[in-house]
Amino acid sequence: MPKKILILGGGVGGVVAAKRIAERIRGRVDAEITIVSDTDYYLLPPLLVNIALGDIEPSKAQLPLSMLERRGVKFVKAKVTKIDPDNRVVETDQGKFNYDYLLASLGVDFDFQSYNLGVGYHNYTLDGALKLRDALRSFSGGKVIIFTPEPIYRCGVYPFEFAAQLDTVFRKRGIRDRVDITLIHPFEKPIQPLGPEAVKITEEVYAKKGIKYIGSIKPDKVDDKEKTVILANGEKYKYDLLIVVPPARLPKPFEGTPLITDTPTGKWTAIDVYTGRSLKYDDVYLPGEHSMPYIGLPTAGVPVHFTALASATVIAGELLGEPIEPAQINAMTCAMDYGDLGMMFNCDVKLDLTGNKAAWVGSCYSILTSPLGRLIKDLFYKTWLATTM
Template identity: 30%
Template sequence: MSQAPAAKKLLILGAGVGGLSVIKEIAEFDSAAAILDKIDITIVDEDFSHFLGFTLPWVMRGWRAPDSVPIRPTEAALNRVNRVTGRVSSIDPQRQQVTLDDDTTLEFDALILATGARNAVDRVPGLADAVAKGVAVHYYDHDAAAEAHRALSGFTGGRLMFLVTSPVYRCPVAPYEGAMLAADLLEATGARAATEITAYTPEVQPMPSAGPYAGVELVEFLRQRGISFHAEHQVVAVDAARRVVTFDNGAEAGFDLLMFIPPHRPAVTIGDEDWISVDTATMATRHPGIYAIGDTTTVTTPWGRSLPKAAAFARNGAVSAARSALHYLGIVDRTEELSGQGYCYLDTGAGASSRGAGDFFAEPPEIHLSSPTAELNRQKSDEEHQWRALWETERPVLR
């Protein structure tokens, strides 16, 4: 009697929105049960804790405690998935092998990278010194967001600068959402009238990948809240002693408190690659059997802009990568192209949110921001509740 063929090894690196969405996508296949008999799924993560990026400004505003933000999948939710806790050290595409920091090696037949991006504060001269001296803060992890809340809560007035340090960063609305929520908080503490709030970015306008309209509408939101916007200002250095930011166009701007969006770097790379380029038809990298999704990738849209590093596109990428990996393994008969349909909520303060949605692959996109409402704010909260409920549960996602 012949033996059944050995299960193919599907390795997923990263248990954040992208990696978990791959598992969710496989669970939603019509033939999921038959597929699971043919593959052995392993997922690797440093601590099996992630968060939705839009919850961090809530911590900065003081609406959420930092320990309420992490989402930790239960063992039951990840039933039929091998969990490996560790940090990726290297990927060998030829040997089809991943090595972790503790020298553990994991082999794969197909690999999906969903490892995201890391903050890299030290890439701007003087920025780490400003953080150490307590004159600069950011809100791009939950502990930092809590520190930003403390700094804003104690701010009594002066120059409050929001600074985008690089055009490549997660969540394209977060700098401007942060500025509006800071204004909202300072209204509550009584310091808003004594505070000048400015926003500086190297971009031509906010959200350039969303097309010609949304960024203009966002600048108007800022203007209505008394926040001045300065485009095409790329920081080259921060002087903590003088509390001055220097830009590549020779301009300088002073601050009393600097709120910055950190430079970003890919958390995991393959060889000497930087942000990983992928084929939008399959999410394939240049290495056979290896796919990448989410914030670790760079995707150029048909009209020449980079696709935003946002959760919506990590989910879209998971749909494409899951099908592509299973097709590569000979388990499904078709692939699916990356969808350009995306959306983003934008908190504007006073319990209201705006929303922009549309096709980011259009030439150009015709995305507009809606008027802020309390209902959109509730929808944004519901999105987190639904995602959390899917993974912090005793109900298996794969059955």
């Protein structure tokens, strides 16, 4: 009987893992690799910004997951509804799947219900990016607010980038003098986790561009009738265009399972920092954004990418009977587009295997501050997409 390797999620973690396992075991192990996703395409999330800004069409940001079949990976379009690790079963709207190894990388759910965020625009889904694109095209002036109510959300640098990018877009359209841009965020200072150098650069950029930053906030709600963002201290900020950054939440298929644990930042899946393996099940790996807060990493593609590679390496090694030490993340490079300026920061990552944490805050430093940084970021994403499958 072939070993059944079931991969949940057609995002960066699932695709990277499927590709790595298939490469390592093909022709050497009798195994079936199946990837399950509720969409039939892989979408590179950072390019949703480019879609919202009208730089590219959606087709330039996605690839069909069926392309993995040429590597011997079966693709099934289905929505995962329940994970039962005790019985090695995953339920979907297209039936049940059994497995010998499970690798789940389901991203995070976006919470638009809290704080009444659903009334704002966003670019966290393809549909959301297209609606934001239309709203920006028809916007002719007024108060723009980017509202980030909680500190854990997908891609930590996004709101800081987007504020600066909007400044550039409105200048090119000749309406910047009719637009106020305000970023409301929980961090005391902009982009604070990347350290004082990043804060200083960003504050200088915002001062030059006339972007207002309101930090250390505790949110209350959005009153769309009054077009106002209300903070817990009673402060109110009027808007004509509201762009929201939804908090990240645990994906629903994990709810009620032994795979999760309570943390100070919410419920997340618990993994080994080195391998991405579940702390409770040796046959389950969880290299997704839903695990990153547990081990101290940001909910972003780079740490998911490396953790998925580590998980895939361990699975392939066990199947081959050749255990291999995984090469887990030791640095994160963050490329930022500030509209007319590019920044690149590197953060050294130290794995504390005893404490099961990855430490990176306080170890970030600039490696480039130049318009060239924007080009490097653009080339990186396009190259990554072109070589994914």
